[in-house]
Amino acid sequence: MTVEDPRTTAVTGLGHYVLGLGDDALVLSERCAELITRSPTIEEDLAISNIALDLLGQARGLLAHAGELEGAGRSEDDLAYLRLDTQFRNCALAEVPNGDFAFVMLRIYLLSEYFILRYAALADSADSQLSAISAKALKEVSYHKLHARDWVIRLGRGTAESAKRAQAALADAEPYFDELFDDTWIHPDLITAGIAVSEAALRDQWQAALDKTLSEADLELPGASRPFSGARHGRHTEHLGNLLALTQSLHRAHPGASW
């Protein structure tokens, strides 16, 4: 019988956890980056590309840290470019396709509210590097939220068409809500030790923020969708594979390419 050293297990678990945080930022960044030169106005193009860039910076810090914790010599690039979709730990809400502008903004809004709660808690993490990355990221996602929230309200209270689209976006996003607050992918020792944050514990605050926004936007949660789960454990929607095929192809064809 082998006895696991709980300390080692928790450290392994920490690398896994930080990877999941990094994957959330990376995959949402990739989705936002798809809109560069394709946004409805130049101002929005700049906004979405700035958001993509902030998220990419967060992902780089988190993936580099995950690689150090893993201790196998994998760099941030190795982790971003050379893993299979089943090895990604991001939530499915970050990976589903952009759809129309209403969905783009709603998704950024929903995940920004979520990241704000998570990073605010992790700013006090017992892991000093995770705490430093989080304190910095918190300022950025707070700014993203202000922008995306404005749009959700503007679309909800805009024309009949924009309200219809915003409402449809909400119905499309809702199946992915439950997964955001699932702790099963996090080593419980990490939460007990004040290193990681329980995502389940964030749900009430997130819901309250969402309810307030939806009420200002004259939108309603349909509340009838079948929840999706499994992405945190590597069972993703088919969309992640397509996204990675695009983002990883250059690096796989020309390993170590730079310009």
Next chain:
Amino acid sequence: MVNLEDIRTAAASVPDPEIPVLTIEDLGVLRDVAWDDAGGVVVVITPTYSGCPAMAEISNDIKSTLGHIGVHDVRVETVLAPAWSTDWISDEGRTKLSTYGIAPPAPTRRDGPVPLTLVSVRCPQCNSSDTKLITAFGSTACKALRKCRSCEEVFDHVKPY
């Protein structure tokens, strides 16, 4: 041998690649310059934003600037904590920004970013406070774009952060 004060002065003179009117010291990006145990120099910098694309360039600029004064054994370290804030932009930096035509940031609040629509910003050209936000995300991560209603000038604003 070059003394640490000279090395610090040289490092502090490196311009920010995105707002070249400011040095990395004016901007608060330069955190520390010190000897390491092996007799080399460690320069510590902090990014303004997580995704700041200028960090690699700043690092190279520091090395080449120090190379000009004969200091070649240089390591540039990036630290994230404490997180950079626009409050770290020096008074001199704020004056330079205004002169250059960029509105400097107001002091930040501790409880998160202020919605930009609520910020009162003076036009760097005519000093009017009757200005409006055009877009919250400007040409670089740290700037928003505004327009002056008095003189019609469009200008960058370093957003409080």
